[in-house]
Amino acid sequence: MGSLLEVTDLKTHFHTRDGVVKAVDGVSFSLAEGQTLAIVGESGSGKSVTALSLMRLIADPPGKIAGGRILFRDENVLEMSDEQIRSLRGDRIAMIFQDPMTSLNPVFRVGYQIAEALRLHKGMDRKAANARAVEMLELVGIPNAPSRARDYPHQFSGGMRQRGMIAMALACDPDILIADEPTTALDVTIQAQILELMIEMQQRTGAAIIMITHDLGVVADMANDVMVMYAGRQVEYGTTDDVYYRPLHPYTWGLLDSLPRHDISEKGDLCPINGQPPSLIDIPSGCAFHPRCPYAKDVCRTDVPELREIEPGHSSACHFSGEPEFTRDVMPCSADMEVE
Amino acid sequence: MLKYVFRRILQMIPVFLGVTLILFALRIPGLLPGDPVQLIVGERELTPALRAQIEEEHHLNESVPVQYGYYISGILQGDLGRSLQKNRTVTDILLDKFPNTARLAVSAILVEIIIGLLAGIISAVKQYSFWDVVVTLSTSILVSVPVFWLGMLLQMFFGIKIKQWTGGAFSLPMSGMGSPPDLVHLILPSITLASVSTAYVARIMRSQMLEAMGQDYIRTAMAKGLSERVVVFKHALKNALIPVVTFIGIDLGALMGGAILTESVFSWPGVGREIYLAVMQRDWPVVMGGVVVVVLIVMFVNLLVDISYAVLDPRIRYGGTTE
Numbered sequence A: 001m002g003s004l005l006e007v008t009d010l011k012t013h014f015h016t017r018d019g020v021v022k023a024v025d026g027v028s029f030s031l032a033e034g035q036t037l038a039i040v041g042e043s044g045s046g047k048s049v050t051a052l053s054l055m056r057l058i059a060d061p062p063g064k065i066a067g068g069r070i071l072f073r074d075e076n077v078l079e080m081s082d083e084q085i086r087s088l089r090g091d092r093i094a095m096i097f098q099d100p101m102t103s104l105n106p107v108f109r110v111g112y113q114i115a116e117a118l119r120l121h122k123g124m125d126r127k128a129a130n131a132r133a134v135e136m137l138e139l140v141g142i143p144n145a146p147s148r149a150r151d152y153p154h155q156f157s158g159g160m161r162q163r164g165m166i167a168m169a170l171a172c173d174p175d176i177l178i179a180d181e182p183t184t185a186l187d188v189t190i191q192a193q194i195l196e197l198m199i200e201m202q203q204r205t206g207a208a209i210i211m212i213t214h215d216l217g218v219v220a221d222m223a224n225d226v227m228v229m230y231a232g233r234q235v236e237y238g239t240t241d242d243v244y245y246r247p248l249h250p251y252t253w254g255l256l257d258s259l260p261r262h263d264i265s266e267k268g269d270l271c272p273i274n275g276q277p278p279s280l281i282d283i284p285s286g287c288a289f290h291p292r293c294p295y296a297k298d299v300c301r302t303d304v305p306e307l308r309e310i311e312p313g314h315s316s317a318c319h320f321s322g323e324p325e326f327t328r329d330v331m332p333c334s335a336d337m338e339v340e
Numbered sequence B: 001m002l003k004y005v006f007r008r009i010l011q012m013i014p015v016f017l018g019v020t021l022i023l024f025a026l027r028i029p030g031l032l033p034g035d036p037v038q039l040i041v042g043e044r045e046l047t048p049a050l051r052a053q054i055e056e057e058h059h060l061n062e063s064v065p066v067q068y069g070y071y072i073s074g075i076l077q078g079d080l081g082r083s084l085q086k087n088r089t090v091t092d093i094l095l096d097k098f099p100n101t102a103r104l105a106v107s108a109i110l111v112e113i114i115i116g117l118l119a120g121i122i123s124a125v126k127q128y129s130f131w132d133v134v135v136t137l138s139t140s141i142l143v144s145v146p147v148f149w150l151g152m153l154l155q156m157f158f159g160i161k162i163k164q165w166t167g168g169a170f171s172l173p174m175s176g177m178g179s180p181p182d183l184v185h186l187i188l189p190s191i192t193l194a195s196v197s198t199a200y201v202a203r204i205m206r207s208q209m210l211e212a213m214g215q216d217y218i219r220t221a222m223a224k225g226l227s228e229r230v231v232v233f234k235h236a237l238k239n240a241l242i243p244v245v246t247f248i249g250i251d252l253g254a255l256m257g258g259a260i261l262t263e264s265v266f267s268w269p270g271v272g273r274e275i276y277l278a279v280m281q282r283d284w285p286v287v288m289g290g291v292v293v294v295v296l297i298v299m300f301v302n303l304l305v306d307i308s309y310a311v312l313d314p315r316i317r318y319g320g321t322t323e
């Protein structure tokens, strides 16, 4: 069975005054019907740009999808006409964003904003679309939905707005839901509710989900596959079990060690990754992670490591992945080391 | 919504009292230089008998609060006093001139809204294009040009030069209103009166539009699959319009001020020119009455603007009801 979405060597660059920002530089992954892929990585690693590229929502200028292929149901999204891509957006591929406070338009009623997509893609008249919008709000757990649909976004709390965004995204029953850090802006108890809602909605609608997050804890509960990004490139890619229990890349080790979860980290101590992510204009030579990597050798400073399949379905972009003695247990805490 | 309108009307009362108080202060002896009786008498010779008569007529021998009471109740009954120069009541004179000012103001506002909004939208949507540069440059010039000078330039160009160049075949009327009132006579004065405001509206519209187009909800609208046209002209425009409408409302006061200059330059027989002439002739009742009328108009129009603002922006309409 061909996969729903097949991304090969995607490159998205921004042409800024200071130079070319390679925000996404050769990313490949695939997503099957009804599956969940998590994209994790620190701030600025290119997660959002990857997601926006999938829907061709990168502003041009300054952005440009410089290469690669995005096959949605075997059709290349990058070769579609504007009209074709618009008919995908919101209908087959929908997206929800990090900040529900600013992602809804303050001057239109919530119900109206949900109905808008239905009228556009499903050809519903105003009445039918409004009725469906109310149904969607009920489905995502907004009490008193018929009257809430007539509210404006500022009358909703943050959690309710994100529910509203989810209702909007799922209204047309999309094949893929892209969620760009949907819970980051919400407080902790609401976060759990929203994630639960997403899992429930996925079971109900069968939508595939691309979940962007820098919280690996979220990933474990939801994702089938995980892609770890660093400085615009993918450094590790595999099933959730692979990446969680047999992580291959030192960066992934660092991410897992900075999680306050003792059941996963054998060392038990919190051990954040030292240093800052690099500037994408001036990416370090060789492996972009080498200045922060406690294992860095000469080859890491000169040669860019390719993403290699180390075990079936599990790949890593580290020169040493696959060597038997190169495991997470031997890794020193990078926070203790000097950064060059 | 009705409650909101009612509240706004109540808020107008102290403003009105404040303005009338300031105007009234002009007549309190000792507060401003000059003898109020002398002001009223103007250039006539002031005899003790005349002084007594005037003090009686204008209640000047009463205490100050009582005088103010007379003044306010006069205004509320539509009595603004009598002109010192013409043998007519101020109310009559202003009622006579008011339709002309309204005609000029309305056409200037139309110019301001139509040209200002269009220019702003075009230069935002086509940022850095030729038209954007044209709009940015011309608005920078217009905001710094004095209204009366622009009026004179237009008169010289469209009234005199073009007539010479075309051998009298084409020109625009450069003063007066024409009778019966015709649109051709309106062209130059309304452009002059609207010029500064139009430039501001265009600039604010442009910046607001650019700001709105960078907001997260625009990305949401794009992700929904809406066309760029719908996203710009519906989702961005409705947000961008809110500050522009506010500006137009606030600016109406300035427009009334500009009307005095414009009407004088173009000999436009309106309230503004009447106030100007009255100032020149020291016809104080007309000046004061004219100002009161202008203030009332500005207040009323601001009320309309606030209402339309609330219609545009749900956050105001429902100010703090839920959440």
Ligand SMILES: Nc1ncnc2c1ncn2[C@@H]1O[C@H](COP(=O)(O)OP(=O)(O)OP(=O)(O)O)[C@@H](O)[C@H]1O
Pocket: A014, A016, A021, A023, A041, A042, A043, A044, A045, A046, A047, A048, A049, A050, A062, A063, A214, A280
């Ligand atoms: N419009 C733009 N112009 C220039 N550079 C951009 C633009 N948009 C994004 N970038 C750059 O692309 C890089 C990746 O950004 P992206 O938003 O994808 O990061 P992210 O992984 O989503 O981070 P976060 O977790 O903070 O959301 C950043 O370094 C950013 O500076």
Ligand SMILES: [Mg+2]
Pocket: A047, A048, A049, A180
């Ligand atoms: Mg992001």
